């Protein structure tokens with residue numbers, strides 16, 4: 001398998017909604033988790049907590065908890081990203097911390113040829129309650145995102161979204177032009 005460089009992984013990661021049932025190797029699972037913990041967090045608080053889901057019955061139960069989790073019936077792996085809001089230091093930025101971990105997992109997945117789908121949980125209260133109950137999360141633990149992961153049955157591709165009209169230089173409304181030294 002050819003491993004894309006970091007920028008290719010960023011540009012060609014796509015939400016994958018069709019997965020092969022082929023299991024994800026243990027060393028790849030660990031790399032995904034290491035990528036999550038490598039993500040930045042406000043004040044380096046690292047309050048993220050993670051549940052790795054490989055049990056077939058549990059994977060099959062996910063569509064009942066989340067409207068977009070139907071592909072979990074084929075996917076061999078899901079990762080639930082939570083925040084323990086009872087630990088210190090605690091900051092207001094825990095949703096972003098969990099989002100950064102989610103994105104790191106998805107980019108690491110892409111780099112290893114795995115597909116992934118981000119199923120948003122927080123701040124949709126009904127979804128949070130469904131996961132708190134199904135996974136017996138302790139009182140101060142908040143579920144933030146569910147990531148479905150597996151070998152993709154869809155292609156990765158680069159989708160051009162770059163729109164310089166949405167970028168300003170130094171102040172709002174002033175068109176952006178790249179500046180600085182040329183290579």
Ligand SMILES: Cc1cc2nc3c(=O)[nH]c(=O)nc-3n(C[C@H](O)[C@H](O)[C@H](O)COP(=O)(O)O)c2cc1C
Pocket residue numbers: 013014015016068117118119120
């Ligand atoms: C915070 C967040 C929540 C998301 N929640 C869902 C979701 O619940 N269901 C879903 O199918 N996709 C979800 N997505 C994936 C987006 O729909 C997807 O990233 C977007 O359509 C762009 O497609 P791409 O991932 O292929 O670039 C979520 C993405 C983010 C960043």
